[in-house]
């Protein structure tokens with residue numbers, strides 16, 4: 308498994324990252340032993356990096372994962388844990404939140420990190436991401452908070468998620484951000500088309516992609532919107548002799564920009580299949596063939 312280093316000091320992460328959003332109450336409802344089986348399978352395939360957010364499972368998934376990991380005797384330094392904060396999600400676990408909102412103040416971020424570490428039963432996060440940009444961001448205050456967290460050793464490196472180029476550049480000038488986790492997939496190519504990913508790569512920054520398989524949109528038969536696009540992509544996958552999820556993953560993996568897909572599957576076989584995708588990139592022509600079918604028109 309190819310390893311990716313985001314900042315000089317590291318650590319190194321597996322290029323494919325296991326996303327945990329659908330493992331708990333927001334998806335499969337894994338038992339602790341099912342978490343353990345999934346974690347063990349990821350590790351057996353060389354996937355050592357796991358993506359979380361405090362809100363997953365309405366603030367329950369981190370704790371379930373932490374309990375599972377605790378019972379496995381895994382050497383903490385052999386895995387990398389990414390988590391996110393900044394979204395206030397109303398739920399029974401946060402009765403004070405009456406509306407979904409963003410909060411990236413120093414106190415809020417510090418409190419969120421403390422809670423994530425308790426839930427994950429870990430002394431540090433490898434990477435903290437600010438989940439979404441807030442209209443109320445004080446960039447300088449955020450940069451100061453990031454520095455404190457890194458100096459204290461509770462977080463090794465810090466990045467963002469869903470930030471536009473202007474937002475990313477403004478914060479990166481104040482603090483060396485590790486990454487930007489963006490929706491990048493065959494269904495969402497805007498950050499590739501605008502060269503945001505490519506120009507950041509030229510400056511040494513590697514991005515991560517969420518919903519790299521198209522989330523459930525590509526696979527949920529109840530979502531009948533966009534059916535023509537799904538049919539065209541299904542046909543191109545058949546023509547290229549691969550499954551639709553493999554086609555989607557290879558599309559993300561076949562750029563020169565070392566994008567790390569955060570795959571959200573709950574199935575061990577799809578974890579295994581993802582490794583094969585790494586070894587079999589699309590050619591440029593195949594990539595644009597998929598792009599053309601996804602868009603429904605040729606490039607200019």
Ligand SMILES: NC(=O)c1ccc[n+]([C@@H]2O[C@H](COP(=O)([O-])OP(=O)(O)OC[C@H]3O[C@@H](n4cnc5c(N)ncnc54)[C@H](OP(=O)(O)O)[C@@H]3O)[C@@H](O)[C@H]2O)c1
Nearest residue numbers: 326327328358517518519520521522526552570571572573
């Ligand atoms: N930063 C952010 O704002 C943000 C937002 C959303 C997500 N994320 C992160 O990204 C990760 C991945 O997101 P995601 O789960 O939306 O993305 P995904 O990996 O694109 O999609 C995973 C979903 O697609 C299904 N799927 C994949 N291939 C399939 C197939 N061949 N047939 C049927 N179903 C198939 C999976 O079902 P199975 O379980 O059956 O495989 C799962 O429900 C999350 O876990 C989270 O860590 C981050």
